[in-house]
Each structure stands twice: as structure tokens, then as C-alpha cells.
Amino acid sequence: SVERAKALNNSIVNIILKDLRPISIVEGKGFREFVELVEPGNQLPSRTFFYPNVEKKYLVTMQHIKAELKTPEKIALASDIWTSLATDAHMSVTAHFITDWQLKNINLATKPLSERHTGENIVTFIEQVLEKYELEPSCICALVCDNGANMIAAARKLKEKYSWARIRCVGHTIQLIVNSALKVTTIGRTMGVARCLVEHFHRSEAASTVLKTKQQQMAVPQHSLKQDSTRWNSTLHKVTRLLEQRWPVTAVLSDLTMSAKRHRHLDLQSKVKQLLEPFEVATTYLSGEKYVSLSTVPSLINALIKEMQPDAEDLPSTANFKTVALEQINNHWPDDILQLQLGIQNLICKNSTSATLSTTLSRMEVTELSQPKPIHKNAGSGTGSRQSSGQEESPASASIKQTVIDKMFSFEESSSEDSDKEQLSCVQKEVMQYFSEKPSNRDTDPLTNQERFPHLSKLARDFLAIPATSIPSEHLFSVAGAIASRKRASLTPQRVDMLMMILHS
Incomplete structure (x- = not known):
């Protein structure tokens, strides 16, 4: 029937779009035989029939x-x-x-x-x-x-x-940090040897064949050593794969008189893996698209800073990696900006990963961040403010308060001083109520129940939608x-x- 033929043609359009198939598939011999089996006697149109249907779907979308x-x-x-x-x-x-x-x-x-x-x-x-x-x-x-x-x-x-x-x-910035830290002399040489090993097995058919034999004999997964070098965390994936295949690789290279020096480089790769894993965790989490990510950046950066703190038992190469990584983190995220971001994060998205403010931000300071611009002139009189503590506010922090916080709240200036005071009091009460509540679990969606905080929700709608990467x-x-x-x-x-x-x- 006409309706049946129309439904079949629409289904073929969906196959082309959803399965990323070329329109020329409708002229393939195997595809036509399949359609004949499903719908005997149906005369399948040529590709020129399906072009307008795809374009029509595009316009509707x-x-x-x-x-x-x-x-x-x-x-x-x-x-x-x-x-x-x-x-x-x-x-x-x-x-x-x-x-x-x-x-x-x-x-x-x-x-x-x-x-x-x-x-x-x-x-x-x-x-x-x-x-x-x-x-x-x-x-x-x-x-x-x-x-x-x-x-x-x-x-x-x-x-x-x-x-x-x-x-x-943030993901790209973290990769720049990792790349800088990997240039540490000893680790750099180790990664150079790793690249040579991967290329050797990729280019040598004989070595690749022997490797597969060794993998079978040692009951090791028959994975290729070659990894996509353009992906984030590709160095970690390369090291992880080499460590997984360490003994089959060692067995093959031993037949080729591999030097003891290369064995030492393989030993160091386990240390490199441990150093890189926290960065992969951070980038993987921040790359999510189904949940809020930008507000978690300060907590994750602080976690990376803790992971990169030197330890007395560190090897010299490990200590050098951590030192460079910390320097790069501080260059990309200065402490004053990170602390201000942490305050904003807590203001908007309170959960177990960001339940308390940094010691440099008191409750009054967070309330000050939330005040509309016309009120900032009186903010210095409050207890706990930077002015009252004798500390000068950094220009960068002041700029962020004026261009982000004030703009996102979108308060209109009022000629009535009483109206301004009433509005400020309302915001202060709302912020203090927000922080007085028990922090939510880590798995709690920060977008739930935000309507209970009408002023903060204005900021949340603008800020929480921004992806971190x-x-x-x-x-x-x-x-x-x-x-x-x-x-x-x-x-x-x-x-x-x-x-x-x-x-x-």
C-alpha cells in the first residue's frame, strides 16, 4: 500500500541518519535484496528520492x-x-x-x-x-x-x-600543565623510550607477530600498543597499555637483546602512571555533558594541588614533575582568583565536594559577593570584609565581582534607598539561609530545588549552564x-x- 511504502521510506531515511550511512546505500545490491525480503514487490526509489526527505527533516529540526x-x-x-x-x-x-x-x-x-x-x-x-x-x-x-x-x-x-x-x-589547560611537567629530563627520556617501543611494534611485522604469540602464551589481553596520540590523557593511556603488556613486550625485546637501561625505563613508567592518574580523573569528570561541571573546577584544582605536594619518599624525577606541575597550576589559576571562584562555587552549588568556604572567605565576604552593585559602596563597613581586615582587594578580584556577580544578578538601580536596603536584606537572608542548610550528598543534582532561592537561582541559571570544557x-x-x-x-x-x-x- 501507499502508506506502507511511505513508512518504509521514512524508516530508510532514519537508518541513513542514525547509522551514519551514505544515501547511496539504497542503490546497493545487498540492501535492495534485504528490502525485497522484508517487503516483497516493493519498488525501492533511487537516491535522488531520498535527498529531499533528508533536507525536509533538516528544516523541521x-x-x-x-x-x-x-x-x-x-x-x-x-x-x-x-x-x-x-x-x-x-x-x-x-x-x-x-x-x-x-x-x-x-x-x-x-x-x-x-x-x-x-x-x-x-x-x-x-x-x-x-x-x-x-x-x-x-x-x-x-x-x-x-x-x-x-x-x-x-x-x-x-x-x-x-x-x-x-x-x-579546563581540560585543555590541564593537558598543557601535564605536557610541561612531562618535559622533566628523566621522565622525558622515559616517554621517549615508550614512543620508540610503540613505533617499533607498530612498524615491525615480525615483532608484532611474536608479540601476539607471547600474549597468548602469557594469557595477556591481545591489545595493540598503538594509541591515539591526539586524545587527552594519551600519555597515560600509552603508559597503562605498556604496563599491561610489560611482560610480553619484555619477552620479545629480550630476544632482540634489549638493554638493561630500557628495563629501568619500564620500571619508571609505573611512577609516571601514578602521577598522571589524578589529571585523568579531573579531565574525565569535567568533560561530562549531562551534569553541572564548571562549579566543580576549584575543588578539583585544589585536589590536584594536594596530589602534587612533594613527599619525602619521592624519586628525584617524581619530585621534579610535581614541582613543575604545581608551578603551572599556580600560573594558570592564581590563588586569589581560585579562592574567589571557590566562594562563587559554594554560593551556587553546595554539595559535599564544596561544602565549606576557604578560610580567606568568611560568610560576610560571600554575602558581599552577592550584593548588587549600588550597594558595594557600603560593603566595607561590614564585619569580616577585606577592607576592615586591612587587606587590599586585588584588582582581578574586584573586576570579577563587578562584571560577573553584579551582572548575573541583574539588579536594576533604584532611586529609593529604602528599596535598595530591602533588596539587600532579602539577598542576605537568602544567602545565610542557603549556607545554614546541611550540605547535600555528592550525587545530588545542584539544579534541584533552586526555586526556593529566587535571587541565587538567577545566578545559578546563568553560571551552572556553562561547561567547564x-x-x-x-x-x-x-x-x-x-x-x-x-x-x-x-x-x-x-x-x-x-x-x-x-x-x-
């Missing part, structure tokens, strides 16, 4: 996304750049917001960058994406991107133009790579964007 983006007051963006197998550069943009106290992530674009990857061209690209979805720049609160010079330049221009906050991808954009590249594979290298960038839009929205 686009309208749905536009309607959904009109709901939140503030939206955070995450962005990154990727080059496909066809050497086409793509830039992805994802939107993050909170609706009905539910965290939402939407793919806005995975489009080609035909021009040079300069900061100005990236700004133009992002503005075109906003125009495409009829979004006003004023509704964007932050841009999350990596530490690339072009992305930093673009973020700086967008901040000057639209006052967007620039959030450094640009992983949401980078995840799109994995799917885009499957779509723009070698067998589909002729797929136009516009169609890649269309398929990504349907699949990830």
Missing part, C-alpha cells in the same frame, strides 16, 4: 531548535576547530542552557571555515551562527574555547564587542569524522553540517 533557544534568558557557547580527512577545516559551535532546571546541550553548527583561521574570521563565523538561529548577542553569557592563539583572539574581540565572558577549556564541540568531531570518512570524502561541508544538525539536536 532547525525550526524546533529555534523555538527551544527562545526559552532561556542566557546561553553559553562552546567552540572548537577540526580538519577532516578531505582537508576541510570545520568549526563547531554548541549551545548550553538551563530550561525548567534541566541542563540542555544543542549542536548549532559544524560548518566549514573557508577563510584563514584568524580571530576575526572566527568572530564572523560565530556571528553568522547566531544570525542563522535568530539569536541576539546579548543573550550569550560566555564562550568556552581552548587556549589556541586564534580562539583567544576571537574570545577577546567578542568580549570587547558583546561583553561575553571567555572561559578557558569544550568537549561538547570536540565530541561532534568524532561523529563528523565518521560522516566525512574516506568512502565519503566527496561529501560537501554543507551536507556534513546538515547531517550533524539532524543527528545531534
Whole structure:
């Protein structure tokens, strides 16, 4: 029947989109035989029939996304750049917001960058994406991107133009810290030997064949030593794999007269693994997309600082790694900024990982952070404030209070002094009530029951939606790579964007 044929064709469109199959699959001999078995006598249309159906689904998805983006007051963006197998550069943009106290992530674009990857061209690209979805720049609160010079330049221009906050991808920053610490002389040599071992087994068919035999004899998983070097924590994964395959590898290399020096390097790799594991835990947690992540950054950074504290039993190479790591952490997250972020975190997202404020932030100071801008002129008279303790407030901290806290609360200036005092009293009571409650369990979603705190919820809706990393954009590249594979290298960038839009929205 006509209805049955229509339903079958719609199902084939879903197979093409969900399973990342090329439209040419409908002309494959095996696929047509399968359809004939399922629906005898059905005349399957050619590929030209399915193109309009895919485009129609794209337009319907686009309208749905536009309607959904009109709901939140503030939206955070995450962005990154990727080059496909066809050497086409793509830039992805994802939107993050909170609706009905539910965290939402939407793919806005995975489009080609035909021009040079300069900061100005990236700004133009992002503005075109906003125009495409009829979004006003004023509704964007932050841009999350990596530490690339072009992305930093673009973020700086967008901040000057639209006052967007620039959030450094914490995962990328942690990788920069790890890379710097791995350059310690002894550890650097160890990793150099590890790379040589992996390349030896990857390039030598004879060594690879003997390794498989040894793996079977020793009942060790037959895993390849080769790892994706572009992934975060790739060094840890490489070391973990080598330690897993240590005895089969040693047996093979012993036949090739492996030196004792290399044996010592393999011993040191277990120490390297222990040093790198805390960083992987941090980046893995911060890369989650289904839960709030940015508010956990200060706690995780403080945890890394504790893990990197020198120990009397450390080897010289281990102590050097920790020293460099601590220096890099302090360079990327100065103590005063970290403490202020910790105060904001506790204010918004109270759970067992961030239940108490740092000793440098008293309750009055946290209340001061939450006050609207017109009231800051009287903040110094309060007990526990930085002014009353004789400490000078850092310019960076003052700037953050004015441009983040005050702006996010969005209080309108009032000509009535009584109205200001009443509003301040309301905020103070709400903050003190918040901190007087028992901290929630670690697994508790911080987005629940926020409506009980109407003033804090305004800050929470803007702040908690911001992802800690640009992983949401980078995840799109994995799917885009499957779509723009070698067998589909002729797929136009516009169609890649269309398929990504349907699949990830």
C-alpha cells in the first residue's frame, strides 16, 4: 500500500541518519535484496528520492531548535576547530542552557571555515551562527574555547564587542600543565623510550607477530600498543597499555637483546602512571555533558594541588614533575582568583565536594559577593570584609565581582534607598539561609530545588549552564569524522553540517 511504502521510506531515511550511512546505500545490491525480503514487490526509489526527505527533516529540526533557544534568558557557547580527512577545516559551535532546571546541550553548527583561521574570521563565523538561529548577542553569557592563539583572539574581540565572558577549556589547560611537567629530563627520556617501543611494534611485522604469540602464551589481553596520540590523557593511556603488556613486550625485546637501561625505563613508567592518574580523573569528570561541571573546577584544582605536594619518599624525577606541575597550576589559576571562584562555587552549588568556604572567605565576604552593585559602596563597613581586615582587594578580584556577580544578578538601580536596603536584606537572608542548610550528598543534582532561592537561582541559571570544557564541540568531531570518512570524502561541508544538525539536536 501507499502508506506502507511511505513508512518504509521514512524508516530508510532514519537508518541513513542514525547509522551514519551514505544515501547511496539504497542503490546497493545487498540492501535492495534485504528490502525485497522484508517487503516483497516493493519498488525501492533511487537516491535522488531520498535527498529531499533528508533536507525536509533538516528544516523541521532547525525550526524546533529555534523555538527551544527562545526559552532561556542566557546561553553559553562552546567552540572548537577540526580538519577532516578531505582537508576541510570545520568549526563547531554548541549551545548550553538551563530550561525548567534541566541542563540542555544543542549542536548549532559544524560548518566549514573557508577563510584563514584568524580571530576575526572566527568572530564572523560565530556571528553568522547566531544570525542563522535568530539569536541576539546579548543573550550569550560566555564562550568556552581552548587556549589556541586564534580562539583567544576571537574570545577577546567578542568580549570587547558583546561583553561575553571567555572561559578557558579546563581540560585543555590541564593537558598543557601535564605536557610541561612531562618535559622533566628523566621522565622525558622515559616517554621517549615508550614512543620508540610503540613505533617499533607498530612498524615491525615480525615483532608484532611474536608479540601476539607471547600474549597468548602469557594469557595477556591481545591489545595493540598503538594509541591515539591526539586524545587527552594519551600519555597515560600509552603508559597503562605498556604496563599491561610489560611482560610480553619484555619477552620479545629480550630476544632482540634489549638493554638493561630500557628495563629501568619500564620500571619508571609505573611512577609516571601514578602521577598522571589524578589529571585523568579531573579531565574525565569535567568533560561530562549531562551534569553541572564548571562549579566543580576549584575543588578539583585544589585536589590536584594536594596530589602534587612533594613527599619525602619521592624519586628525584617524581619530585621534579610535581614541582613543575604545581608551578603551572599556580600560573594558570592564581590563588586569589581560585579562592574567589571557590566562594562563587559554594554560593551556587553546595554539595559535599564544596561544602565549606576557604578560610580567606568568611560568610560576610560571600554575602558581599552577592550584593548588587549600588550597594558595594557600603560593603566595607561590614564585619569580616577585606577592607576592615586591612587587606587590599586585588584588582582581578574586584573586576570579577563587578562584571560577573553584579551582572548575573541583574539588579536594576533604584532611586529609593529604602528599596535598595530591602533588596539587600532579602539577598542576605537568602544567602545565610542557603549556607545554614546541611550540605547535600555528592550525587545530588545542584539544579534541584533552586526555586526556593529566587535571587541565587538567577545566578545559578546563568553560571551552572556553562561547561567547564569544550568537549561538547570536540565530541561532534568524532561523529563528523565518521560522516566525512574516506568512502565519503566527496561529501560537501554543507551536507556534513546538515547531517550533524539532524543527528545531534
